[in-house]
Amino acid sequence: MPRGGWYSVGVVLMFAVLPFVYGNHALLFNMMMYLVLAQGINVLFGFTGYLPFGYVGFFGTGAYGTSLAILLLHLPPLPALLVGAAAAMLVGLVLAPLLKLSGAYFAIASLAASEVVYYIVSNPHLTPLTQGPYGISLVQTYNAAQSYAVMVAVLALALGAVVYLRNSNLGLALQAIREEPISAGFAGINVVRERTRAWLLSAALAGLAGGVYAWHVSVFYPKPVFDLSISVFAIVFTLFGGAATLLGPVVGTLLLYGLYNWIGISQPEYFQLVFGIVIVVLVLFLPNGLMSLLRRIRVDVP
Amino acid sequence: MSPNALLSVSGLSKRFGAYRALDGLSLEVAAGEILGLVGPNGSGKTTAINVISGVYAADAGTIRFDGRPVGGLPIHRRARLGINRTFQVPKPFRSLTVTENLEVASAHSRSGDNQIRECLELLALDSVAGREAASLTSAQQKRLDLARALVARPRLLLVDEIGAGLNPAELQLMAQTLLAIAGSGVALLVVEHLLGFLRAVASRVVVMDAGREIFEGPLDLAARDPQVIDVFLGR
Numbered sequence: 001m002p003r004g005g006w007y008s009v010g011v012v013l014m015f016a017v018l019p020f021v022y023g024n025h026a027l028l029f030n031m032m033m034y035l036v037l038a039q040g041i042n043v044l045f046g047f048t049g050y051l052p053f054g055y056v057g058f059f060g061t062g063a064y065g066t067s068l069a070i071l072l073l074h075l076p077p078l079p080a081l082l083v084g085a086a087a088a089m090l091v092g093l094v095l096a097p098l099l100k101l102s103g104a105y106f107a108i109a110s111l112a113a114s115e116v117v118y119y120i121v122s123n124p125h126l127t128p129l130t131q132g133p134y135g136i137s138l139v140q141t142y143n144a145a146q147s148y149a150v151m152v153a154v155l156a157l158a159l160g161a162v163v164y165l166r167n168s169n170l171g172l173a174l175q176a177i178r179e180e181p182i183s184a185g186f187a188g189i190n191v192v193r194e195r196t197r198a199w200l201l202s203a204a205l206a207g208l209a210g211g212v213y214a215w216h217v218s219v220f221y222p223k224p225v226f227d228l229s230i231s232v233f234a235i236v237f238t239l240f241g242g243a244a245t246l247l248g249p250v251v252g253t254l255l256l257y258g259l260y261n262w263i264g265i266s267q268p269e270y271f272q273l274v275f276g277i278v279i280v281v282l283v284l285f286l287p288n289g290l291m292s293l294l295r296r297i298r299v300d301v302p
Numbered sequence: 303m304s305p306n307a308l309l310s311v312s313g314l315s316k317r318f319g320a321y322r323a324l325d326g327l328s329l330e331v332a333a334g335e336i337l338g339l340v341g342p343n344g345s346g347k348t349t350a351i352n353v354i355s356g357v358y359a360a361d362a363g364t365i366r367f368d369g370r371p372v373g374g375l376p377i378h379r380r381a382r383l384g385i386n387r388t389f390q391v392p393k394p395f396r397s398l399t400v401t402e403n404l405e406v407a408s409a410h411s412r413s414g415d416n417q418i419r420e421c422l423e424l425l426a427l428d429s430v431a432g433r434e435a436a437s438l439t440s441a442q443q444k445r446l447d448l449a450r451a452l453v454a455r456p457r458l459l460l461v462d463e464i465g466a467g468l469n470p471a472e473l474q475l476m477a478q479t480l481l482a483i484a485g486s487g488v489a490l491l492v493v494e495h496l497l498g499f500l501r502a503v504a505s506r507v508v509v510m511d512a513g514r515e516i517f518e519g520p521l522d523l524a525a526r527d528p529q530v531i532d533v534f535l536g537r
Contacts, residue, residue, distance in 0.1 A: 169409040173406060175395065179394075179398065183393040184406070185378045186378075187381070189378055189410055192376075
């Protein structure tokens with residue numbers, strides 16, 4: 001088993017079994033969704049150093065791609081999900097030139113790009129095609145149990161992707177690109193191609209998560225699936241746990257999304273306060289996340 | 303162009319805005335030869351290395367490697383053909399270990415684990431092989447930079463001021479290392495301010511001023527050339 005493989009199996013099994021003993025399936029589903037999104041951010045930020053504030057654009061594109069494949073192409077949900085992922089990757093391909101930017105410029109440009117996708121999708125003139133601002137209804141394919149099971153599979157895929165990156169030459173090459181793109185070129189790495197691959201993998205994961213989300217909730221408006229807070233949550237969960245590791249985003253999501261559900265819904269103002277403090281403490285004292293604490297005491301974190 | 307030149311550069315020009323960093327530079331390096339490149343600050347030495355290695359695109363001129371034009375190729379293609387370099391300020395992959403730094407380079411070239419071990423030994427990095435590159439001293443980082451280039455099995459190595467900041471013992475070791483690399487048939491182009499170091503390694507030098515060559519020949523003759531003296535001591 002590659003490094004981190006058993007942890008991944010454990011996490012996947014946990015979400016496969018928990019619905020039988022724990023009643024709040026919506027919480028479990030959303031937690032899986034954020035685990036996938038956090039690993040998607042991890043693939044991009046942890047391994048290449050790009051921080052996409054517009055990451056939710058891929059999620060929304062996946063939700064709409066899947067829904068429109070069901071509504072307009074009359075595909076069953078599973079093939080429709082592939083259409084959703086492909087749509088997210090297509091948007092990723094169109095936006096690939098953004099990778100020429102760095103740091104804050106990339107973060108802001110990706111945010112603007114996701115807003116553009118949102119305004120296209122929600123444009124009232126496109127109502128015949130996208131239902132515009134009136135949202136999507138997929139009641140005819142609604143199936144909470146099946147869509148939950150598929151999210152478990154997508155979670156397995158996301159964890160598998162990061163396990164692969166943690167153990168492969170591609171993952172090492174991506175980290176080399178993150179640290180020193182020019183030296184990476186002299187190490188024989190095709191920097192543009194490998195970086196684009198990571199970007200598209202990250203887009204596909206968000207697209208799949210968005211597609212399964214659309215199927216699971218079956219009725220939604222454009223605003224919530226393009227909501228910036230989805231990007232922010234996924235990014236903070238990843239950074240809190242520790243990017244470029246498998247376990248960091250998992251631990252970050254379980255703790256912080258758990259906290260959100262504990263006090264965020266009943267007392268949102270306290271959650272905002274705690275969340276804000278967590279971010280400040282993180283940036284000041286633990287810029288590499290919780291996992292860096294373990295590494296400091298020489299634990300090899302997968 | 304002489305028939306045995308591995309690298310042959312002619313008429314190379316590069317401008318940054320109105321500033322001419324390179325202004326028709328021509329030079330050749332043969333396999334197994336160490337050519338020194340000297341000149342005052344701002345004379346275009348590092349720009350020459352950046353253009354030959356593909357970090358910058360030339361505005362004019364040709365770069366032939368093994369008879370084949372490489373001026374339009376991206377960095378990784380040049381690296382795979384056998385053009386590699388070190389940096390004046392070393393650029394290791396800082397959060398990766400020393401060994402991982404070399405694994406990255408070996409994965410994309412034809413070299414294996416043996417090559418990594420050999421390079422670690424040759425550059426006295428075996429004792430720090432498991433450490434993060436960021437924790438190395440600057441002299442060690444310079445050697446890691448060179449090791450990263452060597453693992454990719456270069457045929458032409460561009461070395462940018464590797465002597466700066468090294469103590470006399472380290473300099474002597476570095477000179478021996480460069481001579482050993484050239485001895486294995488690699489062509490070296492060495493940019494250096496330390497003339498003692500250069501005398502120990504280079505059989506021939508090109509002196510640059512304002513982006514072009516003003517002298518080519520043995521270093522000792524360069525020191526007696528009136529134009530070279532002019533450029534270094536000021537007019």
